[in-house]
Amino acid sequence: MATSYDYITDVLIAGAGPAGATTSIFLAKENIKHIIIDKTVFPRDKICGDALSGKTVYMLKRITTEWKKHFLNDKSKAILSSGIQFIAPDTTCLDVPFQLQKKDEADPVGFVSKRIDFDNSLVNLIDTSFARFFTNTLLQKIEAVTGGLLVTVQMDSVEKKIFTKMIIGAEGRGSTVAKQLAKHAVEPKHYAAGIRAYYENVTGMHKENFIELHFLKEVQPGYFWIFPLPNGAANVGLGMLSSKVAANKINLKQLMLDAMEKHPVLKERFTGAKLQGKIEGWGLPLGSKKRSLSGDRFLLVGDAGSLIDPFTGEGIGNAMVAGLVASRQIKKAIAANDFSASFLKEYDAALYKKLWAELKLSHYLQILSSKPRLFNFVIGKASKSKELRETISCMFENVDIRKKFTNPLFYLKILFNK
Numbered sequence: 001m002a003t004s005y006d007y008i009t010d011v012l013i014a015g016a017g018p019a020g021a022t023t024s025i026f027l028a029k030e031n032i033k034h035i036i037i038d039k040t041v042f043p044r045d046k047i048c049g050d051a052l053s054g055k056t057v058y059m060l061k062r063i064t065t066e067w068k069k070h071f072l073n074d075k076s077k078a079i080l081s082s083g084i085q086f087i088a089p090d091t092t093c094l095d096v097p098f099q100l101q102k103k104d105e106a107d108p109v110g111f112v113s114k115r116i117d118f119d120n121s122l123v124n125l126i127d128t129s130f131a132r133f134f135t136n137t138l139l140q141k142i143e144a145v146t147g148g149l150l151v152t153v154q155m156d157s158v159e160k161k162i163f164t165k166m167i168i169g170a171e172g173r174g175s176t177v178a179k180q181l182a183k184h185a186v187e188p189k190h191y192a193a194g195i196r197a198y199y200e201n202v203t204g205m206h207k208e209n210f211i212e213l214h215f216l217k218e219v220q221p222g223y224f225w226i227f228p229l230p231n232g233a234a235n236v237g238l239g240m241l242s243s244k245v246a247a248n249k250i251n252l253k254q255l256m257l258d259a260m261e262k263h264p265v266l267k268e269r270f271t272g273a274k275l276q277g278k279i280e281g282w283g284l285p286l287g288s289k290k291r292s293l294s295g296d297r298f299l300l301v302g303d304a305g306s307l308i309d310p311f312t313g314e315g316i317g318n319a320m321v322a323g324l325v326a327s328r329q330i331k332k333a334i335a336a337n338d339f340s341a342s343f344l345k346e347y348d349a350a351l352y353k354k355l356w357a358e359l360k361l362s363h364y365l366q367i368l369s370s371k372p373r374l375f376n377f378v379i380g381k382a383s384k385s386k387e388l389r390e391t392i393s394c395m396f397e398n399v400d401i402r403k404k405f406t407n408p409l410f411y412l413k414i415l416f417n418k
Contacts, residue, residue, distance in 0.1 A: 012164035019302025022323030028127035055317030078113040088379035098138035124331030175304035194239035221370035288363040311362035
């Protein structure tokens with residue numbers, strides 16, 4: 001075997017974004033040696049909204065007690081965010097402060113950081129005493145061989161062969177592992193299209209750096225966003241369900257530009273704004289449907305497993321949770337020397353136990369947000385009701401509270417709430 005392969009490993013992680021890097025970091029904590037590859041060289045940009053949730057903060061704490069030093073100390077690369085603004089189709093605005101986690105009020109609940117900075121900081125926490133990390137390495141083909149998998153990669157434009165007992169698909173949307181081994185395909189009803197741009201001189205930003213979600217009538221189901229960034233910049237974008245984009249032949253770029261030029265609230269804020277770089281697009285595989293996340297000798301984490309929240313569009317926190325759960329299953333598989341589909345299926349059960357209730361409810365909220373009159377009603381009532389504002393605030397961290405939004409009695413209650 002030694003003469004047939006360039007590298008031999010028990011575990012190969014394909015992709016070093018948040019899902020893959022987190023998997024690697026937790027494997028190193030278990031003293032498990034592995035290889036991790038990525039097609040790019042860090043630091044590299046990644047098209048994204050750049051907002052990091054409380055779930056991401058929680059996972060960073062699990063990775064290192066010094067997480068703030070790595071991710072927040074440089075004020076030119078990260079900005080704290082203490083809440084979220086919902087702007088209904090009728091322009092009613094609801095400010096929802098994030099709930100502080102337990103009594104740890106010294107820690108921020110969320111922040112915004114460009115992915116070029118966040119991902120690079122996370123990659124720098126990969127422990128190379130346990131991980132062989134190869135960048136500029138493109139995964140090309142996966143073949144079953146006796147005792148494992150033969151993985152062909154282009155490493156610095158040179159073809160290399162890697163033998164591994166199992167592979168972790170962490171390459172994001174369009175994952176080769178997901179397509180070749182799990183046979184996943186894009187489903188427009190469970191997929192969103194998004195565009196993102198960086199602007200300077202956007203006016204009217206919240207004094208406490210709340211992120212903004214504008215549920216414009218023309219962008220449903222979906223929303224237009226403005227997220228604050230350091231040095232007065234902003235991440236501006238728009239996301240919409242792919243099935244609607246295709247059915248109505250929508251030009252997302254034009255739709256976003258029209259919103260900035262014509263919307264009664266937005267047009268004044270973008271009068272003096274200047275585009276930095278260009279408007280870019282990407283796809284978001286949503287977690288609104290349960291999928292197979294494992295099989296013979298493979299696991300899927302992050303966007304490769306379609307784990308993006310259908311309502312908020314946030315995927316980094318779920319990707320990092322998947323990395324932690326995957327590392328536990330990998331440890332079990334190595335100990336048992338069992339990489340079969342039946343054994344690795346435990347990963348699906350464990351991960352969906354953590355995420356499915358939240359993803360299912362977010363899918364419900366996505367449907368709710370696509371009904372302008374109902375959404376106007378809820379936001380309008382919440383803007384006048386402290387109890388409802390607190391309920392919405394808590395729902396981001398508490399799935400049980402999110403369930404209220406699926407109960408018709410909840411709407412009857414707020415109907416008569418003064």
